[in-house]
Amino acid sequence: MSAAANIPIIDISGDQDAVAQQLVDAAQEHGFIYIKNLGRDISVGDIDGAFALSKKLFDAPLAEKQACTIQTNNRGWSGMHSETLDPKNQKVGDFKEAFNFGEFVNGKAQQPLPPTVAGDEPQISAFADSCHKLCRKLLHLLGIGLDVGDFFSSAHSTNGESSSILRFLRYPPPDQTSRSGDDIRAGAHSDYGSITLLFRLKGQAGLELQKKDGTWAPVPVCPPGSENDPSPPILINIGDLLSYWTNGLFRSTVHRVVFPSDNEASKVEGETSAGPRYSIAFFCHPAGSVALEPVPSERVKNFVPDESAPNENPYAERKVMTANEHLFMRLKASYGTLYDEKKP
Ligand SMILES: O=C(O)CCC(=O)C(=O)O
Ligand SMILES: [Fe+2]
Numbered sequence: 001m002s003a004a005a006n007i008p009i010i011d012i013s014g015d016q017d018a019v020a021q022q023l024v025d026a027a028q029e030h031g032f033i034y035i036k037n038l039g040r041d042i043s044v045g046d047i048d049g050a051f052a053l054s055k056k057l058f059d060a061p062l063a064e065k066q067a068c069t070i071q072t073n074n075r076g077w078s079g080m081h082s083e084t085l086d087p088k089n090q091k092v093g094d095f096k097e098a099f100n101f102g103e104f105v106n107g108k109a110q111q112p113l114p115p116t117v118a119g120d121e122p123q124i125s126a127f128a129d130s131c132h133k134l135c136r137k138l139l140h141l142l143g144i145g146l147d148v149g150d151f152f153s154s155a156h157s158t159n160g161e162s163s164s165i166l167r168f169l170r171y172p173p174p175d176q177t178s179r180s181g182d183d184i185r186a187g188a189h190s191d192y193g194s195i196t197l198l199f200r201l202k203g204q205a206g207l208e209l210q211k212k213d214g215t216w217a218p219v220p221v222c223p224p225g226s227e228n229d230p231s232p233p234i235l236i237n238i239g240d241l242l243s244y245w246t247n248g249l250f251r252s253t254v255h256r257v258v259f260p261s262d263n264e265a266s267k268v269e270g271e272t273s274a275g276p277r278y279s280i281a282f283f284c285h286p287a288g289s290v291a292l293e294p295v296p297s298e299r300v301k302n303f304v305p306d307e308s309a310p311n312e313n314p315y316a317e318r319k320v321m322t323a324n325e326h327l328f329m330r331l332k333a334s335y336g337t338l339y340d341e342k343k344p
Contacts, residue, residue, distance in 0.1 A: 005209050005217040009034040009225055009233055024145030027238050031253030034233035042130045044231040050127045050280055053120050054168035060116035068112045075102040075111040086187030087333050095183045096171045105160035128166040131282035135195050146297040155286040163285040163327050171277040174259050186257035191239035192330040193283040198235040200279050205271035210254040220268045244292035249303040288324030
């Protein structure tokens with residue numbers, strides 16, 4: 001059995017003050033949190049439906065996807081090897097394809113959609129809305145836990161203007177697609193937004209997080225205790241912005257998606273990396289002009305970073321900037337040429 005990351009599973013329907021404390025503790029200790037999924041916040045049917053739409057979209061003719069190629073607004077389709085999440089270490093881009101949906105306005109996408117899924121726009125928009133609502137609930141609870149009231153949640157009260165992204169991801173089957181030793185499904189990175197929701201499918205291995213000591217631990221889809229739930233827990237992770245706002249108290253933990261390995265320590269019982277892998281992420285972003293200054297919380301003020309721990313996140317450097325400036329810096333590093341080409 002593997003040394004899986006010891007992330008707590010939290011039932012957010014419990015006593016709200018207690019839940020808020022548990023969330024803050026997990027955000028500080030792990031930067032990752034499992035939310036017990038009883039279908040209350042997002043129904044199991046809606047999650048299954050989103051995965052079915054993701055498969056439909058990726059199965060669409062290549063020309064339809066290419067016509068929606070990702071733009072500098074971070075919306076659209078990115079093909080194999082086009083995004084490099086760990087540009088300092090990767091020789092080739094990520095072994096995956098992805099489709100980014102920006103915020104919908106009145107149920108309408110503000111970007112081209114492949115005709116194959118155009119009729120599904122209401123369902124995709126509703127799913128993005130449910131994700132945004134759940135993120136705001138979590139942000140509200142994190143604010144309560146830090147004693148800063150509704151600061152985080154209000155910063156995310158956006159109306160079609162934030163950089164929040166609903167992202168469908170498909171990782172091709174490793175043995176049916178040619179690859180070299182340099183390939184990785186998703187390079188090591190921290191997330192660029194405030195908070196990320198991640199939906200995965202039972203049995204599909206690959207996600208790993210970097211522990212404080214610098215070693216990697218697998219993040220099981222169904223951790224012990226969730227086996228009998230109607231759907232795997234929703235995995236939450238803290239992004240760079242919450243780390244800035246809390247002066248490093250909350251960890252924007254580095255993670256990656258790997259191929260099958262021979263290393264027993266990285267295996268999770270009941271999971272395999274053999275087939276294609278699908279995941280769905282929702283990256284929640286605040287209004288772009290929000291400044292990333294530390295919030296006035298006693299717990300943040302009293303936090304002393306562990307200087308002896310390896311600095312696992314190269315972006316954890318604390319500088320005041322706005323949410324949009326930070327996002328642009330990260331996107332430029334991952335899609336270098338796209339952003340260079342568009343320079344005036
Ligand atoms: O596919 C996954 O499990 C993780 C994807 C991820 O970390 C990302 O897109 O930021
Ligand atoms: Fe990520």
